[in-house]
Amino acid sequence: xxxxxxxxxxxxDKSILLEEAYNQGIKRLDVGIxxxxxxxxxxxxxxxxxxxxxxxxxxxxxxxxxxxxxxGVQMFRAADAEPVLSVFDVVNNAxxxx
Numbered sequence: 001x002x003x004x005x006x007x008x009x010x011x012x013d014k015s016i017l018l019e020e021a022y023n024q025g026i027k028r029l030d031v032g033i034x035x036x037x038x039x040x041x042x043x044x045x046x047x048x049x050x051x052x053x054x055x056x057x058x059x060x061x062x063x064x065x066x067x068x069x070x071x072g073v074q075m076f077r078a079a080d081a082e083p084v085l086s087v088f089d090v091v092n093n094a095x096x097x098x
Contacts, residue, residue, distance in 0.1 A: 001034070001053055001054065001055065001056065001089075001090035001093065002053075002054045002056060002057045002060050002087060002088065002089060002090060003051065003052065003053050003054070003087070003088045003089075003090055004051070004052045004054065004060065004072075004085060004086070004087050004088075005049055005050070005051050005052075005085070005086045005087075005088070006049065006050045006052075006070075006072045006073065006076060006083035006084070006085055007047065007048070007049045007083055007084050007086070008047075008048060008076045008081035008082060008083035008084065009046050009047055009048075009081060010046060010047075010048045010076070010079045010080075010081045011046070011079075011080065011081075012045070012046065014079040014080055014081070015040075015045075015048070015079065017078050017079040017080075018038070018048060018075060018076065018078065018079035018081070019038065020078075021074070021075040021076075021078035021079065022038045022050065022075050025071045025072075025074070025075050030059075030063050030071065031059060031062075031063075032054050032055045032056070032059025032060065032062075032063070033052055033053070033054060033055075034053045034054065034055055035052070035053040036050065036051065036052040036053070037049075037050070037051045037052075038050055039051060048076075048081075050072045050075065050076070050083070052072065053090065057089075060087070
């Protein structure tokens with residue numbers, strides 16, 4: 001698994017635009033996405049992230065090399081923000097079942 005984090009500062013009056021773009025964007029996820037989260041920093045509410053867990057690096061790289069602007073980047077741009085991308089290899093994980 002691979003995890004991407006897109007992070008950007010979003011103006012308070014633009015945050016609703018990010019939320020709306022995210023809600024629209026998750027209606028149809030890219031191939032290989034296992035989970036995605038939109039999060040806001042609780043101590044710094046202008047700092048937002050889109051965290052996405054991908055099946056593997058191959059599906060992530062295929063999306064990145066498609067020539068299309070990644071959907072997460074489009075979401076941030078809808079709120080006039082330019083995100084920074086970080087990519088992490090998932091070394092281990094746990095899922096709690098209820």
